[in-house]
Amino acid sequence: MTLWQARVFNQSSLTLSQSYLQSVRRNPVQLYLPIAEIPVNIFVIFAMGGAVGFLSGLFGIGGGFLLTPLLIFSGIPPAVSVATVTTQVVASSASAVMTYWRRKAIDLKLATILLAGGVFGSLIGVILFDVLQSVGQLDLVISLSYVTFLSAIGGLMLFESIRAIRRRKSGIAPSARKPGQHNWIHGLPLKVRFRRSKLYVSVIPVVGLGAIIGFLGTILGIGGGFMMVPALIYLLRVPTNIVIGTSLFQILFTMAAATIFHSMGTKTVDIVLAMTLMIGGVIGAQFGARMGQNLRGDQLRLLLALLVMGVGLRFAVDLLLVPEDFYSIAIRKGAGA
């Protein structure tokens, strides 16, 4: 090799290493996710966690039903989004559970039986998740479920909050619910006494409710508090001062189980993504909670109802519009699928 040729090589090596270093410096906010196997903008993810945390603090909700769609729409693979949000829900419910624990506002017996159902439902959820992924219908089931549940619950909340606002404006006091009302659920066998909730009710609806919430939570990446709380109040007649603590306790441990099941089954829990979301989430939640104290309950519920319906509609649009690309590809392995 002549001297001249050697110089050509040295020059090219220099320009190459310089351009490479520049490209690294240009993207200082990119963070490579080890399980999703893609780089993401760390501030965008952090902001998403923060914004959803803010809303969850504002409305007193878990926020999974907002966070999972947000991640999916921003390009994180649906399987990774769902599994990772189950971990995030563990973090966001952990500190709240501790508060309710100190106030002794948890019916442990009721929560444990709900949890038994929840773990079972979660296990079935992960198995189904895997099956749906292999036949290529996971995205469809996630979208359809979001459309169904969010529009139904959002619609009910919207209806209820408008009625409450009208009632407040016209000055009519809401009629108090009569205690001791019974419905068909109270006629079921295998009754158990829950002293803390002052209930005597069959375990069948309790286990069933836990299983449904655990199943949906695992497939959709949501805690399910927005379904659990109304169900406990209206179906089982659990006193309102115990409902939230009990529901949070069940969600915390069901989602912990879902995280472990997803880690073992789908292998799509991304710990780096989860950590970024958690930190953004817990900070946002503090600001949300403070702001929420200055807003009226019925106004908050109206806003939340619109938000819930908006997310549902977004999924519906994707299902109904002619897709831009009819084809898609999927790799059958843990992540990136």
Next chain:
Amino acid sequence: MIRFALCLAFAIFGASLSLAQEEASSKDLVTALSSDTVSIQSNFTGTEIVIFGQASDIERAPHAAGDFELAIVVEGPPQDITTRRKGRFLGVWVNREAERFRNVPSFYAVASTADIGDIAHRNVLDEYRIGLNHLNLAVSGVSNVPLSDRDDFRKAFVRLREESDLYSERETSIEFLTDTMFRTNIPLPANIPVGDYKIKSFLFNRGDLVSQTEQTLAVAKIGFEQVTFELAQNYPLVYGVLAVILAIFTGWLAGVIFKKD
């Protein structure tokens, strides 16, 4: 660190090239890579690999249609990839037909000195899998795709891989530094799959394969990314429990920090 590694790679290449110089009369083609490993860390946003080489005795007149042509193929580890097509079902767009491509490269890039079709006869290109039109896209036996639509699936598959930068055809991207020495850059995007890559260089004379070389490039996660990924793959229970502990700890810590009373 990267600069040092690159310099080292070039130094080694220089040494190997001067060695190769001595036996150049017997060897038509020698190639070397700027690096034989690509490490994926938390700041990984893609990189590029530089392939250098010398094709001795090719007497290639620059700016003239030469008798000699080069093609360099970078191939990632094989994967099974499913391509699906949406169709309308009860008013909703859902995945209907699916075609599974078996053992297709997870990454494929080809660089050449001329249009791929002009380098060699298509039988030769098919045999050595040079060019996106010459990949062996074998499908699994079970499929609900009608025979007449199979080609649409192949085209869609290649197009989608191209859109995600995992397949590329870079015709006339091999650059000659001297009459016999050449160089080409192959960009590796941020979403490249990990594994052992094969880099095959082919030298053609009037459509006949004269010489070829093969090298390997290891794409691997290192450090924290590697530990996390391997834990998740090999000890999923430990990984899951760890994720839960981390989440509960974060929640608890937040509760302590932001305690109101």
